[in-house]
Amino acid sequence: MDSVSEEKLSAVDDELARRVRAMADDLSAQGIEIVVRSGKRSLEQQQKLYANRGSNPYPVAVPGTSRHERGLAVDVVPVGARSSDIWQAIGEAGERQGLRWGGRFNHSDPPHFELPDGAVSTSVESSASSNESDYSDTSNSSSSLDTVNTDYSNYTDYAGSLTGYDDSSASAESNSSGSILMLAAAVLAAVFIYERLR
16 A cells, blocks of 8 residues: 555554555455545544535535544545446455445445444544444445446545545634534524424
8 A cells, every 4th residue: 555545544443454454455456456545533624524525425424423533434545447346346345354335335435444343453442333323334235336326536536636635634714614614504403493393
């Protein structure tokens, strides 16, 4: 894996990093190279992504609930072609390593891989569990990548260039506007609920 990917893996759970490296080796043997574009995120980084989720082709977890915030998830992208067959091969390689693949979630997120509950190493809190209820695993359902949006060409817009997505920087201005948007959304939701209950 490239140096940016290794840097991102150094910040996540040790067991997750081991499994992602094994997945990358498996894929490399198939002629598919992947890079890690996102790993552990701070609450502020997750707030920034959430505030800009409208421009993201993939679901973004509510701040405070993302496994990325606990170092239990990564997002990867293939180098080169991004067909549904490539994503399927990537997903299956991750699953062979015992990772939960976002391509099977109700709200499909093919770049996303996470440790299943109970697989957390001692490098993070062992009580971490998934709060991403919108991300239910549909691995036993009949859905496939052919029935969901498979246009991943915009993913680099979210994840950054192949020279490295810098998810470690978030300006105070972006954090401030993200917090304001989240507060506004919460107020609107409260008003909506109040009106529905009246």
